[in-house]
Amino acid sequence: MQPQDRPQKTAAARAYLSQQPGQHGAPVAQPILTRAQRMLLITVDGQRSESELLSLARSLGLDAAVLRQLETLGLISRPNASEQAQQRERAAEQDRRTRMLAAAKLFALELASRMLVGQDGRLREQMRAVQSESAFWDWLAQCESSITLVADAERAALFRHRVAANLPRP
Numbered sequence: 419m420q421p422q423d424r425p426q427k428t429a430a431a432r433a434y435l436s437q438q439p440g441q442h443g444a445p446v447a448q449p450i451l452t453r454a455q456r457m458l459l460i461t462v463d464g465q466r467s468e469s470e471l472l473s474l475a476r477s478l479g480l481d482a483a484v485l486r487q488l489e490t491l492g493l494i495s496r497p498n499a500s501e502q503a504q505q506r507e508r509a510a511e512q513d514r515r516t517r518m519l520a521a522a523k524l525f526a527l528e529l530a531s532r533m534l535v536g537q538d539g540r541l542r543e544q545m546r547a548v549q550s551e552s553a554f555w556d557w558l559a560q561c562e563s564s565i566t567l568v569a570d571a572e573r574a575a576l577f578r579h580r581v582a583a584n585l586p587r588p
Contacts, residue, residue, distance in 0.1 A: 423496045425471065425485060426464035431493040435460060449491045454478040462494050464505070515551070518585070523548055523557075526581045530561045533577055534568050 427435075434449070435456070451459065458475050466474075468485060475484045488494045497505065527545055531538045541561055548557050558581060565574040 423468045424464050424466065425462050425468060425489070425494045425496045427459065427462050428492055428495050431459055431462070431488075434493065449493070454480050455484060455488070458484060459488060459493055462488075464497075468496075519548075519551060519554060522554060522581070522585050525584055526554075526558060526561065526577075529577060529580060530565065533565050533573055537564070537568055540564075 434451075454475075458471065458478055458480060461474055462471065471485060472482055475482070485494065489496070523545055527538070527542065530541055534541070541557070541564060544557055544560060548554050558578065562574040562578055565577050
């Protein structure tokens with residue numbers, strides 16, 4: 419393994435760890451790990467580098483070959499560099515979209531509150547349930563309807579235009 423690698427648990431490792439230590443009825447082919455090896459395997463999460471895991475292994479009294487042993491047993495694997503880069507990009511994109519949604523929700527709620535002048539309690543409650551972009555757009559339609567009822571269609575259209583203009587582009 420290269421120092422920049424970030425080993426991950428395999429499906430076999432997750433199945434192994436889901437069993438209680440010493441549980442009867444486990445398949446014979448499963449490896450038997452020491453308590454220290456099991457503790458190390460638990461910490462393998464695809465986020466820690468090999469050097470971090472080796473440091474943990476040493477603190478558990480294990481030698482440097484333990485990661486190779488776990489890999490040989492099929493309990494950990496390491497994605498290649500392009501897979502790791504793709505995983506980091508997906509995580510960064512998801513984080514960006516989550517922050518974008520949170521900012522958009524706050525902006526839209528503030529604007530709706532001003533346009534509804536104290537009649538936004540129901541929309542505030544509904545906004546708390548918005549966790550996706552599609553739910554956000556549904557919630558915006560409800561805001562528009564409420565603004566149309568309280569003010570008029572022109573103000574509702576202005577609301578939608580201002581919210582759309584302030585959304586960062588994906």
